[in-house]
Amino acid sequence: MEWVETTGKTVEEAKELALDQLGVDQEDAEFELLEEPKTGLFGRPRGDARVRARILPKSPRAKVERKRRPRKEDAGSAPAAANSENQGNSAGEPNVSRGTSAPRDRSEPRRNKEPMDQAEQCTVVEEFLTGLAESFGFSATAQAVFEDEDLRVNLSGEGLGVMVGPRLVTLEAIQEITRNTLQRQAAGREYGRVTVDIEGIRERRKQALTAFVNEQAATVTTGTTVVFEVMSSADRKQVHDVASEIDGISSVSEGEDPRRRVVLKPV
DSSP: OOOEEEEESSHHHHHHHHHHHHTSOGGGEEEEEEEOOEEOGGGOEESOEEEEEEEOOSSOOOOOOOOOOOOGGGGGGHHHHHHHHHHOOTTSOOOOOTTOOOOOOTTSOOSSSOBOOHHHHHHHHHHHHHHHHHHTTOOEEEEEEEETTEEEEEEEETTGGGGTOGGGHHHHHHHHHHHHHHHHHHTTSBOOEEEEEETTHHHHHHHHHHHHHHHHHHHHTTTOOEEEEEOOHHHHHHHHHHHHTSTTEEEEEESOTTSOEEEEEEO
16 A cells, blocks of 8 residues: 655644545554654744555565675765665655654554464453443443454443443543553554444444435535534544445545544535
8 A cells, every 4th residue: 555645733633634545544554754843932833744654554564684784895885875865765755764763653553473362352352341341330241353353342231321422432432442451461462453332333323324424415416515523533434435435526524633524525
């Protein structure tokens, strides 16, 4: 997958723009921070953040052959090599020197490591979520399964709506905490992408959102622009996916986090 490059007032805004272009969630992408906003007079931000992003590769990357150390007799040619590095590669992309490489996004599981046993991963997230439900005062059952590289876990029980929250805000926070818990237990091993659901609400919301987009598309084709409510990145991706299959309309994300929304427009 090719890289996309985006800019924004903040690093998070630049990342969100990149995710919109790629059409994936943050856990399915990897980032390189190219430039951070600078601090100007009185602490005010100056300049934009710039990032590169691409869809996370499914297969491990090939190892890069270690460069040969220059011998003493090669010292005379060192300046030429340094100039070559400063000028970038043949594709026009800047070379990254050792010690100045862009930081890896810490929210992503690292690749090319020993995999954590899938059964162990399922046990970790199931025990954590049932314990979390108990702390809320609920009796619940968690069931985790693997679908390819995705670890999906569903929590079932009575009165769990408080753990979902408006627009799935609480559920998204629980999912992030669950992922962090699994990351700690993995102890450097590779683990699956975690999706937490409660009573299948994600699938029901996905179906309802799909139906709503199709309904609004009929209005857009008559020449009217439709502005959706503020949405999470996962919901925006769903809207973009559905809209891309409908002739005569286009979809764009507008606004700044945390009030970013999708707009449907006639083509």
